[in-house]
Ligand code: UDP
């Protein structure tokens with residue numbers, strides 16, 4: 310029988326965990342699949358981890374990974390993808406906003422051969438200002454970047470094994486999942502559902518989080534803003550040269566007139582502003598390069614009831630230099646250096 314792994318990132322969701330677990334298991338009375346539930350505790354400070362452990366003691370299909378601190382939802386999803394053993398994976402929030410009743414529809418899409426089956430929500434019940442901001446976010450990301458995102462299509466989706474493996478190949482630290490799902494491509498089916506409001510616990514997104522998420526969306530997938538700086542720079546330089554040329558002609562033909570204070574100050578302010586903006590954009594990119602260059606792990610696991618994935622042989626080690634060994638966690642290896 311095929312196995313579906315549920316990846317559930319959870320940060321302070323003590324009131325939701327048990328309800329969520331029951332709603333998922335309830336669906337499997339009628340589905341011919343085995344489930345695996347993989348809860349990723351993202352450094353919760355409430356009783357989320359205890360709740361997870363309680364469930365895991367009486368259901369062996371429940372696995373968990375608990376981070377040493379809050380690393381963010383993107384890292385939690387990445388950890389889930391790395392540890393999932395199912396033939397397909399369903400990503401779901403732990404706050405009951407993603408109804409488990411849609412799982413059957415997703416599996417139907419999977420059986421039709423789609424690699425991604427996406428549940429896309431509408432914006433029912435959301436405030437006007439929130440709708441307006443998300444509208445601006447999607448249109449600016451879609452205009453500025455190579456990937457095209459659909460408003461409402463988020464992490465709630467089924468991914469085939471091939472899609473999971475493809476996502477794992479994209480190991481960047483600064484992850485913007487919505488864009489990554491589009492980037493890998495593969496066949497996709499989308500269906501729509503009515504937005505569900507959160508009942509227990511609270512959303513972890515503040516306005517500034519949303520703003521930096523939007524910036525991530527724009528900057529992660531293209532270098533167009535850098536090019537825009539270049540164009541603006543060229544345009545300003547051209548205007549400057551034109552101004553100098555006309556003033557010079559004026560001086561030669563009519564003699565020196567008194568220069569205006571206003572024009573000088575405006576030019577300084579305008580140029581200063583544009584230069585700072587350009588520097589800021591360049592800085593954002595350099596910051597990202599710096600973060601990636603550190604090659605830090607995406608997260609640190611404090612405890613788990615899963616076996617760690619077996620150590621993979623790095624590409625730069627030649628086959629003669631390694632010895633395969635069998636460990637309780639599967640096949641691993643030792644390099645010549647480590648054998649000494
Ligand atoms: N989440 C997480 N780490 C975080 C923030 C959120 O794992 O740092 C989880 C959270 O527990 C929930 C999901 O991500 O399962 C979505 O979070 P939230 O409900 O705050 O986002 P929203 O639905 O408001 O977009």
Ligand code: MG
Nearest residue numbers: 402404406507
């Ligand atoms: Mg939510």
